[in-house]
Amino acid sequence: MKIIHTIAELRAWRKTVGTVAFVPTMGSLHAGHMSLIHAAKASAEHTVVSIFVNRLQFGQGEDFDRYPRTLENDAALIAEQGGVDVIFAPDEKELYPNVIQQYQVTPPAIAEELCGAFRPGHFRGVATVVTKLFNIVEPDIACFGRKDYQQLFVIQSMVSDLNMNIQILPVDTGRADDGLALSSRNAFLTADQRIEAPRLYHHLSRMKAAIEAGERDYSKLAIQTVTDLRVRGWIDIDYVDTRNAETLKPAASTDKNLVILIAARIGTTRLIDNIEVHL
Ligand SMILES: Nc1ncnc2c1ncn2[C@@H]1O[C@H](COP(=O)(O)OP(=O)(O)OP(=O)(O)O)[C@@H](O)[C@H]1O
Ligand SMILES: CC(C)(CO)[C@@H](O)C(=O)[O-]
Numbered sequence: 660m661k662i663i664h665t666i667a668e669l670r671a672w673r674k675t676v677g678t679v680a681f682v683p684t685m686g687s688l689h690a691g692h693m694s695l696i697h698a699a700k701a702s703a704e705h706t707v708v709s710i711f712v713n714r715l716q717f718g719q720g721e722d723f724d725r726y727p728r729t730l731e732n733d734a735a736l737i738a739e740q741g742g743v744d745v746i747f748a749p750d751e752k753e754l755y756p757n758v759i760q761q762y763q764v765t766p767p768a769i770a771e772e773l774c775g776a777f778r779p780g781h782f783r784g785v786a787t788v789v790t791k792l793f794n795i796v797e798p799d800i801a802c803f804g805r806k807d808y809q810q811l812f813v814i815q816s817m818v819s820d821l822n823m824n825i826q827i828l829p830v831d832t833g834r835a836d837d838g839l840a841l842s843s844r845n846a847f848l849t850a851d852q853r854i855e856a857p858r859l860y861h862h863l864s865r866m867k868a869a870i871e872a873g874e875r876d877y878s879k880l881a882i883q884t885v886t887d888l889r890v891r892g893w894i895d896i897d898y899v900d901t902r903n904a905e906t907l908k909p910a911a912s913t914d915k916n917l918v919i920l921i922a923a924r925i926g927t928t929r930l931i932d933n934i935e936v937h938l
């Protein structure tokens with residue numbers, strides 16, 4: 660396995676190989692990332708994992724500075740699993756030599772809802788860096804986790820709208836035994852917060868069960884969840900929302916494919932999760 664830091668070296672390597680599956684990450688790898696890597700390995704001759712904490716997708720006051728950076732551990736974990744050809748780990752100067760990225764990819768208005776409403780410019784930053792990475796790695800396939808459902812939606816629609824010749828492979832959310840979605844940011848949780856955090860998934864599961872049982876008043880379900888979380892001390896709840904799983908528009912009572920999305924802060928750590936409902 661090679662660790663490549665420069666675009667020139669990555670491009671030189673890319674010219675010498677056949678099909679490539681690509682897993683973009685911000686590092687601090689966990690079992691959720693490993694299932695993306697597993698899916699990538701199974702779908703092309705070669706696998707590239709990128710590790711880059713992308714300043715452009717973080718807002719003012721967000722956790723860019725404290726975001727965990729653990730390249731050595733990440734490389735060891737990937738090497739242990741085997742089968743990855745390249746870790747692409749550029750530094751900021753390599754990817755953003757002009758400091759300010761003049762040309763950016765602006766997603767449509769749906770990217771300003773849900774997480775986008777609380778992280779203005781976030782998905783522009785994601786779409787821009789993913790486009791740059793796609794242009795550098797030139798993958799045949801790229802894997803994205805369903806945990807970041809809106810991100811997956813933005814990338815899928817970007818690839819379709821801009822005719823990028825890349826197949827996007829969605830990968831199911833990896834969870835801890837108690838249901839908490841695996842996330843690099845879980846590392847910030849205190850022991851007590853870690854015990855409380857799976858409540859997000861428990862609420863999503865409860866809302867899903869209610870919808871499967873015939874409930875169509877999605878706002879009522881959301882209010883119940885918010886009320887219960889507030890009582891338990893979750894004061895910073897960004898949203899609890901039921902959307903059409905294919906369009907991400909607000910769900911209609913006749914929709915058959917839904918996704919319930921949630922984002923909330925526990926202490927200073929912002930967690931997101933979602934659950935799909937197929938009726
Ligand atoms: N639990 C998970 N299951 C499946 N995919 C995941 C999971 N966690 C992250 N991913 C996917 O891994 C890719 C890289 O994500 P990233 O490096 O931001 O990790 P993360 O754990 O989501 O970190 P963060 O705490 O920043 O949300 C994304 O496609 C993301 O959806
Ligand atoms: C796709 C991504 C690597 C772009 O920086 C990031 O948003 C992530 O890790 O999900």
Ligand code: BAL
Binds near residue numbers: 685716717807810
């Ligand atoms: N996993 C999405 C990256 C972010 O939260 O910035």
